[in-house]
Amino acid sequence: MIYVHFPFCRTFCTYCDFYSVTDKGKEKEYNEALLGEISARKSFLDLMSSSSSDVKTLYVGGGTPSLAGGKFFEIMASLAARYCVGEFTVEVNPDDVTPRLVSLLRECGVNRVSMGVQSFNDVSLRWMNRRHNSAGAIRAYRLLREGGFDNISLDLIFGYDPAPSGTSDEADLLSLWREDLTRIISLEPEHISAYQMGIEAESLLGCRAQRGEYNEPSDELCAAQYEMLQQMLEYAGYCQYEISNFAKKGFRSKHNSAYWERVPYIGLGPGAHSFDGRCRMWNLSDIERYIAYYHYNDHSVLPFESEELDSEDIRVETIMLGLRRCEGMELSVLNDLVSDRESFNRLCSCGALAIEGDRVFIPKERLFVSDSVIREL
Ligand code: SF4
Incomplete structure (x- = not known):
């Protein structure tokens, strides 16, 4: 299992604390550094590809991989050709989906696309600071379908209130959520992920909450939205297989399922995590260090950290992942x-x-x- 982190976004979404930067001027150096990391960690990559595990997936996330240029996708195509047998997923932002991007993804061998729709309500999307609107998400979905993708996952978010200072009527929020679910079901994606919005300290929303400018909706509302999610998706033929994930028959995410089974994986790019069965390693969320180390060979500052798991860590993790x-x-x-x-x-x-x-x-x-x-x- 390989994860690659593309650490660039055009803008930051209100709720997000994933590592990314908006200065795409560094993409060329990042690509070179990525090649450096792939070569430095070749033995781990080779070991995984020679293991008996049949989970040989490649997942490209971010950040916003759909912003990447041809060189990045060239690197992904060669990684996939060498190490990925099966599921090859790329995350895309609806605003970036063009016929050209769709062809590029197909040419690289991508066979699964995960698109962050988050909502079909334009007020909610603006509040989240997403770049796309509802019509844009539907247009992007259709382009992916017309381009031949037959394994598409869409993300939605619930458990938030887009009104200033969180003053919406909870019955309205519930009916907005019903509309989102109705719209996503009508598109018939093979896979749906639905996440409850949390307040991450490092996000814009976290800052607003600290200043007292945002109130989360009640637990009762979030629980009612979750129940509605489960019921409507089950009725529409989706099988829930994890807290936040639902799939049509035969379309569970192989990559994510393997994480929950504690299968070893390698993460490439700043902020990416790796696991070899006993030891966890994570690249620091710092593109400058990453480029300095892997592209300019400045080994004076390590761009990663690691820790050996003890038996208590393994116990907790096995229970936590197993019961999800x-x-x-x-x-x-x-x-x-x-x-x-x-x-x-x-x-x-x-x-x-x-x-x-x-x-x-x-x-x-x-x-x-x-x-x-x-x-x-
Ligand atoms: S949600 Fe995605 S697009 Fe938005 S800031 Fe986070 S990584 Fe970037």
Whole structure:
């Protein structure tokens, strides 16, 4: 599994704290540095491609990869040709989708596109500081379809209030969400991801919240939106397979599913994380350091950090990732990992955990509060 981070965005979205910069003047040096990192970490890449795991995916995220030029995609095509058998995903922003981009992606071998729609409501989109509007998202989706993509994932966001100081009527927010769900279902993408908006300290929204200029909607509203999401998507033929992910039959994301199974992966580019089974390594979110190290060979400052996981880290992570998935985890595995038997029994008896055959999982109606269930374990 390979993840590549393209760390450039044209503008910053209100809620986002992913690492990116708006100065695209550095793209040429970034591409050179990326080639440097690919060559420096060739043995890890080779090791993964020779492993018996059948998860040989390539996921290009960001940032905004759809802003990248031909050279970046040339590098991606050669990475895919060498290491990716199967799912090759690129994230795109609706505003960047043109017939030219669609052809470029097809020529590179991309077979799955993930597009951040977030909402079909123009007021919400402006409040999020997204570059596109609702009509633009639909136009982009159609271009991708006409260009031959038959595996498209669309993202939506719920759990926010676009009115100044968060003063919307919650019934209106619920009906706006119903409209978003109706629109996305009518497009029939193969995969839908829906995330609850959080307030990230480093984001513009985080600053507004700190100044008292933003109030989150109530937990009750977010729970009602989540329930509506589950019901409407299930009725439309989507199967929920993780807290935030829904797919038509045969279209689960192989790349993300492998993360939840703790399959080793390599992340390339500033801010990207890697995992080899015992050790986590992350490139620092600093494009200057990244370029200095991998392009100009200035090895005086390391652009990455790492940590060896101890048995407690592995225990916590296995439970956390396993119970995110609707199918949960093997009961015998969880039994070995649970340190507080009383909590486990209590969660089972109150229905927060369910056991069927040799699997233990959080029932769908409790997934909205899965964090607290997992924390207890
Ligand atoms: S949401 Fe995507 S496009 Fe918006 S700032 Fe974050 S990475 Fe960039």
